[in-house]
Amino acid sequence: MKNKNILNSNLYTALRYLYYFLTTNLLFLLVNMLFFVVFFSVPLLVENVLIYSLALIPTGPALAALFFSMGVLVRQKSLVPLKDFFRGYKDNLKVSLVFWVIQLTLSVIVLVDAFYFYTKGSVLVAIIFALVFVLLAIFSMIGFPMLAIFEITVANIYRSAVVIMWRYFRKQLGNLLTIIAFAVIFYAFPSEMFLFFFSLIAFYIMRSNQTMFIDLESQFSQINGSYERGTHDD
Template identity: 35%
Template sequence: MQKRKEFGDGLLFRLTNYIYCLLMTNIYFVLSNMIFLFFFMTLKPSFSNITIYFLALTLTGPSISALLYSIGKLIREKELSPLKDFFHGYKINFKDTMKFWLPLLLVLYILFVDLQYFNANPSTINNVLSAVFLIGIILMIILSMYAFLINAGFKFRLKDIWKLSIYYSFKKVKITFGNLGIVIISMFLTSIISDVLIVCIPSLVCYLFMLNSKEIMEDIKVNFCQPQKIQVNQKI
């Protein structure tokens, strides 16, 4: 005789629970990025404001790690305490995230400024240099995606985070392009629909990103963490 399903086992309950968790973590992510969003929504889109944008992004790194930590737990355990887990992930990842986030912001700032300079002064050599800096920006974005992913799930030294980011960027090309595609499509939709979309989809984008990267997380556990010495940032 088939056992009766307990409350919480039904598809509808699981679906509503996922929607609730994604919605609440999205709200906490937005609240933790109010400084950047204020300038993003109020300033006129102009390259002259790039310094303000980058300064406003200073605290965005830890909130990205917190979002990845929360969504990772939701996928892994099928449940989440949005308020508790988001800010727990923010707290335990804050220091390690800032170690790579601040240098990353500085490098991206320099690359964007140089790219704008060469685009504003067209010539054969400047066009070539523009392409080089554009490729550099794309590579840094790819590496940063893996850095956030690894940092949110594991406790590695900074240099090991970057080594693993480079390693998986080239080893898992399909996943790399999938994650990059998620980011590009999200930015494209935001640009053609409304800037307001940027506050509505972070948790959904993160969910797709984590699902696409699930194979990498498992690969890291198997190949780079000794069972007795695994240091996973899942301190519940």
């Protein structure tokens, strides 16, 4: 009876979630080790944008795995971190890689253009490119959670993202602002937040979008397929 009380206690639940966030976040960081090596060894300059872009390529499948894992945690209230992370990585590898390379390429182009026009004194044009970058960020914020839930092609990610942006713009904007808030906290407490930062953001987005995914599942069934990822046991 005492053991059952411990397993059902709020403290045990909190520690269990802490373990899930920590382990999944460390797996995400491990898969992105190439970027961190570049970040700490190559100056962050416009001239090195190609090096940074190449180092960021593995981040796409890693994000798909992270969102998949956090989606499982949101729905099932439990997680097998290593198994679920690499299942999400393997199942979404091809689509997430193509989607991410497109997003990364477009993002680099608009950021470089924004920097170029800003240095030339064309602040308004630079702001326009910066807003395009924000739009691309929102598309990524929609696309990776969708990859975690549905079997979907890259083309249909963009089609669905446009519909979601139109119908749920305030929700997605709220998610973006929350990510910015997390980033501010990370800046204030980098040592503590680094161990949980990415998994916490992914968990928040997956939890925030659950109602939206349920609403869209029937409407997008012909586009996204009837099979929902992460809801069935192997």
